[in-house]
Amino acid sequence: DAGITQSPRHKVTETGTPVTLRCHQTENHRYMYWYRQDPGHGLRLIHYSYGVKDTDKGEVSDGYSVSRSKTEDFLLTLESATSSQTSVYFCAIRGSQGERTEAFFGQGTRLTVV
Amino acid sequence: GESVGLHLPTLSVQEGDNSIINCAYSNSASDYFIWYKQESGKGPQFIIDIRSNMDKRQGQRVTVLLNKTVKHLSLQIAATQPGDSAVYFCAENLNYGQNFVFGPGTRLSVLP
Numbered sequence A: 001d002a003g004i005t006q007s008p009r010h011k012v013t014e015t016g017t018p019v020t021l022r023c024h025q026t027e028n029h030r031y032m033y034w035y036r037q038d039p040g041h042g043l044r045l046i047h048y049s050y051g052v053k054d055t056d057k058g059e060v061s062d063g064y065s066v067s068r069s070k071t072e073d074f075l076l077t078l079e080s081a082t083s084s085q086t087s088v089y090f091c092a093i094r095g096s097q098g099e100r101t102e103a104f105f106g107q108g109t110r111l112t113v114v
Numbered sequence B: 001g002e003s004v005g006l007h008l009p010t011l012s013v014q015e016g017d018n019s020i021i022n023c024a025y026s027n028s029a030s031d032y033f034i035w036y037k038q039e040s041g042k043g044p045q046f047i048i049d050i051r052s053n054m055d056k057r058q059g060q061r062v063t064v065l066l067n068k069t070v071k072h073l074s075l076q077i078a079a080t081q082p083g084d085s086a087v088y089f090c091a092e093n094l095n096y097g098q099n100f101v102f103g104p105g106t107r108l109s110v111l112p
Helices: none
Strands: A004-007 A010-013 A019-025 A031-038 A042-051 A054-057 A064-070 A073-078 A087-094 A109-113 B010-014 B019-024 B032-038 B045-051 B056-058 B062-067 B072-077 B086-093 B106-111
Touching: A004 A087, A010 A019, A019 A031, A019 A087, A019 A109, A031 A064, A031 A073, A042 A064, A042 A073, A054 A064, A073 A087, B010 B019, B019 B086, B019 B106, B032 B062, B032 B072, B045 B056, B045 B062, B045 B072, B072 B086
Parallel strands: A010 A109, B010 B106
Antiparallel strands: A004 A019, A019 A073, A031 A042, A031 A087, A042 A054, A064 A073, A087 A109, B019 B072, B032 B045, B032 B086, B056 B062, B062 B072, B086 B106
16 A cells, blocks of 8 residues: 555444544655545545645535645544445545656545444 | 445456456546556555556556547456456546546456
């Protein structure tokens, strides 16, 4: 794996509770992404970051927030978890233009909201 | 994970045969494409990429073909092995834009 660690790997939480997922990289890559993966929808972008404190929304950002205070860490927060947020969440990283251009993925976090 | 691909098209091939997985991409202006492999319970893994100024690129046992006229990508796997069983995704990117757009995926099943 390309130096990406997601934590936790599995989590069960109750509806209405806050949840934070962590993505940690050791590659010093500029870009970091959070995707969710659901049957019938494939991989969909939630939020991404293009630098420390620089983030932007993806196509399914409602109900999620992110923070990036350090290059190596990108946090995804569900302020008040709902059952529709039950999914597998993947973090990905990507270097700057001129470097390796593919996105590398973490192992995923399986989140269940009950 | 295990829930990925419940509704995906499936390609079944005999071990040792060649596999061809197809993908239609959405944006005619996309200029960079990647194929990923995802095994059950794991994250997508990079296989091979191609830029729009090429129409073919070869790797180890894999070849990607790009047809920009009809916005079509294909992944060819030579001498398919049991370890090739997985879900395969194509992804497109525009002008080193921030985001990749992923296709829905195809499940490859290798029969003994």
